Amino acid sequence: MFNDRTAKFLLLAALVICVGGAFAPNWIVNQFMFGFSRALAILGLMVLWRTGLVSFGHAFYFGLGAYAVAILDSKLGVSDVFLRLLAGAVVAGVAGFLIGFIMRNYRDIFFAMLNTAISMVLFGIVVKTESLGSTDGFAISASTIFGLAPETKYPLFVIITLVGLTAALAVNFYLKTTFGKLTTAIRDNEIRVEYLGFSVAHAIHLKYTISTILAGGAGALMAMSLGQVDPESMINWTVSGELVFVTILSGPGNVIAPFIGSLVFEVLRTYAFELAPQAWQLIMGATFLTIIFFLPGGIWSLIEKLGGKKNEK
Amino acid sequence: MEAALTILLDGLQFSSYLFIVSAGLTIIFGVMKILNVAHGSFYAWGAYTAAFFIGKFSDMGLPDALGFLIIVAAAIVVGVILGFIIEQGILKHMYERDEVLIVLATFGLFLVLEDIILIAFGTDPYFAYQPMALLDSVELGGITRDVYGMTLIGVAAVVAVGCWWLLNKTKWGTLLKAVIFDREMGISMGINVPLVYTLTFIGGAILGGLGGAYIAPTISVAPGLGTEVIVLSFAVVVVGGMGSIAGAAIGSLIIGILRAIAVHELPQVELFVVFAVMAIVLVFRPEGLFAPAKPRKI
Amino acid sequence: MRNSSSILKVRNLLKTFGAVVAAKDINVDISQGEIVGIIGANGAGKTCFVNMVTGYLAPTEGSIKFEGAELVGLGTRKITHAGISRSFQVSQVFHSMTVSENLMIALAIANNRGADALGLMDTPDLRSKLDEVLKRYKLEPQKDATVSALAQGVRKLLDIAMAVVSKPRILLLDEPTSGISVEEKFDFMDIVMGALKEDGVTVLFVEHDMEIVERYVSRVLAFYQGEIIADMPPKDALADKKVQEFVIGKEHHKKKK
Numbered sequence: 001m002f003n004d005r006t007a008k009f010l011l012l013a014a015l016v017i018c019v020g021g022a023f024a025p026n027w028i029v030n031q032f033m034f035g036f037s038r039a040l041a042i043l044g045l046m047v048l049w050r051t052g053l054v055s056f057g058h059a060f061y062f063g064l065g066a067y068a069v070a071i072l073d074s075k076l077g078v079s080d081v082f083l084r085l086l087a088g089a090v091v092a093g094v095a096g097f098l099i100g101f102i103m104r105n106y107r108d109i110f111f112a113m114l115n116t117a118i119s120m121v122l123f124g125i126v127v128k129t130e131s132l133g134s135t136d137g138f139a140i141s142a143s144t145i146f147g148l149a150p151e152t153k154y155p156l157f158v159i160i161t162l163v164g165l166t167a168a169l170a171v172n173f174y175l176k177t178t179f180g181k182l183t184t185a186i187r188d189n190e191i192r193v194e195y196l197g198f199s200v201a202h203a204i205h206l207k208y209t210i211s212t213i214l215a216g217g218a219g220a221l222m223a224m225s226l227g228q229v230d231p232e233s234m235i236n237w238t239v240s241g242e243l244v245f246v247t248i249l250s251g252p253g254n255v256i257a258p259f260i261g262s263l264v265f266e267v268l269r270t271y272a273f274e275l276a277p278q279a280w281q282l283i284m285g286a287t288f289l290t291i292i293f294f295l296p297g298g299i300w301s302l303i304e305k306l307g308g309k310k311n312e313k
Numbered sequence: 314m315e316a317a318l319t320i321l322l323d324g325l326q327f328s329s330y331l332f333i334v335s336a337g338l339t340i341i342f343g344v345m346k347i348l349n350v351a352h353g354s355f356y357a358w359g360a361y362t363a364a365f366f367i368g369k370f371s372d373m374g375l376p377d378a379l380g381f382l383i384i385v386a387a388a389i390v391v392g393v394i395l396g397f398i399i400e401q402g403i404l405k406h407m408y409e410r411d412e413v414l415i416v417l418a419t420f421g422l423f424l425v426l427e428d429i430i431l432i433a434f435g436t437d438p439y440f441a442y443q444p445m446a447l448l449d450s451v452e453l454g455g456i457t458r459d460v461y462g463m464t465l466i467g468v469a470a471v472v473a474v475g476c477w478w479l480l481n482k483t484k485w486g487t488l489l490k491a492v493i494f495d496r497e498m499g500i501s502m503g504i505n506v507p508l509v510y511t512l513t514f515i516g517g518a519i520l521g522g523l524g525g526a527y528i529a530p531t532i533s534v535a536p537g538l539g540t541e542v543i544v545l546s547f548a549v550v551v552v553g554g555m556g557s558i559a560g561a562a563i564g565s566l567i568i569g570i571l572r573a574i575a576v577h578e579l580p581q582v583e584l585f586v587v588f589a590v591m592a593i594v595l596v597f598r599p600e601g602l603f604a605p606a607k608p609r610k611i
Numbered sequence: 612m613r614n615s616s617s618i619l620k621v622r623n624l625l626k627t628f629g630a631v632v633a634a635k636d637i638n639v640d641i642s643q644g645e646i647v648g649i650i651g652a653n654g655a656g657k658t659c660f661v662n663m664v665t666g667y668l669a670p671t672e673g674s675i676k677f678e679g680a681e682l683v684g685l686g687t688r689k690i691t692h693a694g695i696s697r698s699f700q701v702s703q704v705f706h707s708m709t710v711s712e713n714l715m716i717a718l719a720i721a722n723n724r725g726a727d728a729l730g731l732m733d734t735p736d737l738r739s740k741l742d743e744v745l746k747r748y749k750l751e752p753q754k755d756a757t758v759s760a761l762a763q764g765v766r767k768l769l770d771i772a773m774a775v776v777s778k779p780r781i782l783l784l785d786e787p788t789s790g791i792s793v794e795e796k797f798d799f800m801d802i803v804m805g806a807l808k809e810d811g812v813t814v815l816f817v818e819h820d821m822e823i824v825e826r827y828v829s830r831v832l833a834f835y836q837g838e839i840i841a842d843m844p845p846k847d848a849l850a851d852k853k854v855q856e857f858v859i860g861k862e863h864h865k866k867k868k
């Protein structure tokens with residue numbers, strides 16, 4: 001599990017980031033928290049994308065994770081970071097597992113659209129329900145760690161980084177198993193995979209469920225980082241669109257990619273908003289088109305080219 | 314009785330503008346197999362352009378009736394210019410690529426166009442009520458209705474008849490149906506498919522723009538206009554069947570009336586019910602209710 | 612030929628698509644180790660037969676029993692697990708991956724069943740199996756080449772090799788030499804049939820080239836309009852009047868020109 005370059009890099013990077021975060025100014029710590037929270041969802045979407053599937057509705061699971069934290073907080077007073085994270089991941093994961101039974105029979109545009117429809121159903125419900133905060137959403141109390149309320153954001157930052165590390169290592173391992181290797185194979189030729197004796201439906205179901213668990217966890221972490229939830233920035237189809245954008249921006253080549261892509265997205269968004277608030281969507285859209293046309297492998301493919309990929313095997 | 318009539322007319326009005334927009338979306342999908350997310354931009358641009366010029370002309374003291382001309386002109390100008398630029402500039406280079414990737418590209422275009430609206434028109438809302446005020450209101454079965462809103466139903470009917478006539482009674486329509494059915498066969502039969510694609514996209518864009526332009530006098534034209542309409546027209550197109558105008562009509566009616574009922578009787582489910590129907594159709598009949606037949610390839 | 616040592620028993624197979632009868636009255640017994648050639652004009656029902664035996668198409672009526680177990684209704688995946696594999700007329704491979712990666716996937720699916728599928732795929736054991744297959748099918752020179760860049764002949768070899776790694780007891784090849792140049796056909800078939808003979812696999816292959824048929828098979832099934840019109844050794848089949856009229860006649864006329 002730890003003997004490949006990617007894993008070694010992840011461990012080292014996590015260490016450096018955790019240590020560096022103790023000395024970094026608040027705004028950098030925030031960028032990393034938001035970026036790494038989102039990266040969790042991107043990790044899952046990356047697995048789906050390698051399989052040839054794009055979901056335009058994963059904000060459903062992201063939102064479920066975020067709102068699970070909010071509801072647990074307001075109704076049950078749960079403030080522990082790990083319980084909150086678990087709740088988000090589990091709620092989204094169970095939903096994803098059940099919905100996966102239907103979803104695994106869809107491909108292409110229908111897969112994308114069904115996910116959109118389901119996510120907008122949730123959006124419609126939350127927006128019109130007073131007790132769920134309606135369009136304003138609601139605030140979340142600060143997270144506690146083993147009963148202790150931290151003074152700064154640093155402990156949460158470390159936890160998010162470690163969660164990201166664990167997820168990345170897990171997905172990295174998954175992609176080396178038979179199940180995981182079937183991503184590109186299914187995308188290339190589903191019929192052959194069935195003929196070779198493997199159930200494509202099962203494979204897709206597993207990948208879908210993994211992606212929903214990750215998206216739910218991401219939503220939970222984001223909610224905790226922001227200290228609030230609201231439907232417009234967490235469940236609307238535009239959020240799903242953003243998730244897809246970052247997935248394409250990052251590229252499918254490696255589990256490290258989502259983290260880099262998410263950070264780039266975070267930085268880009270912050271600066272774009274400061275310099276020209278009316279131009280953020282323009283920049284995002286133009287970047288999207290540029291990637292699709294000129295760099296379909298995303299930022300990661302650029303890193304590979306610049307680093308000069310050496311053949312290890 | 315009055316409540317029912319209100320719901321019916323509200324529903325029909327809502328269905329009408331949804332239909333005009335969705336007809337464009339479904340035709341683009343049927344012919345080019347592209348689910349055009351940027352369609353919301355045609356709608357928004359149509360609305361802003363119409364609202365802007367209606368306001369300007371009104372300021373200049375010109376007769377309010379010109380507003381109707383502006384609406385049609387706005388739709389055509391938006392459709393032709395934006396449609397042409399997008400199809401020739403971006404889409405043309407992507408026809409060989411994965412259909413989901415093309416959808417993502419149209420999403421990128423949507424984002425770009427949304428911000429250009431902000432830059433061009435600013436963030437303050439536009440009110441171009443003049444055409445609506447001009448037509449005043451009328452008493453119908455005990456309730457008061459804007460005449461303008463009812464003309465919307467008329468416009469939708471004209472568009473529906475026009476599309477039907479184009480597809481079934483003209484040479485162009487036959488060519489379109491051939492390309493919808495099988496693009497390869499169309500090419501080998503000598504149909505100028507690239508031209509068909511360009512004209513179809515522009516036509517669809519004009520319809521999208523018309524929906525926005527015509528609705529502009531009844532709302533406050535503000536940022537974010539396109540976002541809501543896109544998912545609604547996706548829902549219509551999914552329910553009706555991608556590529557079918559009749560399907561878009563039926564889908565618009567179903568969704569429009571359902572929404573009107575929800576708004577009046579149970580406001581909490583207004584958004585939910587539309588997408589629930591979309592999800593149900595996708596699960597049980599993913600091709601939609603009226604999807605055109607697909608040829609067997611193998 | 613009805614034989615008590617037959618492993619595949621096809622009875623009264625019928626396949627209709629609406630009003631079109633694609634296959635009718637198909638009754639065949641195949642014995643362990645036989646090499647059978649399936650011939651017939653295009654549209655005669657050969658691929659339909661292969662599709663039904665391998666579970667891609669469900670017959671309208673009839674039964675297909677493999678070592679006593681009914682195959683109809685099982686689907687391609689379960690039939691592969693039962694021990695029947697196939698290759699394809701147009702090679703069905705993973706075009707964005709290398710030859711080795713293609714074979715590793717095939718090997719992994721065949722060897723890592725159930726929970727094993729969650730274990731690492733690239734193991735020394737699988738690697739040694741990969742080397743064996745590459746050697747057997749003479750694919751070593753192209754092992755790191757991406758499939759999309761390969762010639763048709765190599766792709767077909769890969770396609771067949773992938774079908775074989777699950778150690779099937781019956782292998783159906785759908786037009787293995789189609790798309791391969793005349794000069795290379797025999798070398799190609801020598802490689803394939805040689806490798807298969809080593810494992811004692813029962814082989815049925817669809818073929819249009821009668822020279823290939825004559826050289827490699829011990830028995831011929833001739834199809835015409837969905838029915839089997841001849842079931843006999845190759846020499847007899849090629850001399851049979853019905854076969855000459857409905858199958859070869861056309862091909863020989865083409866050849867003589």
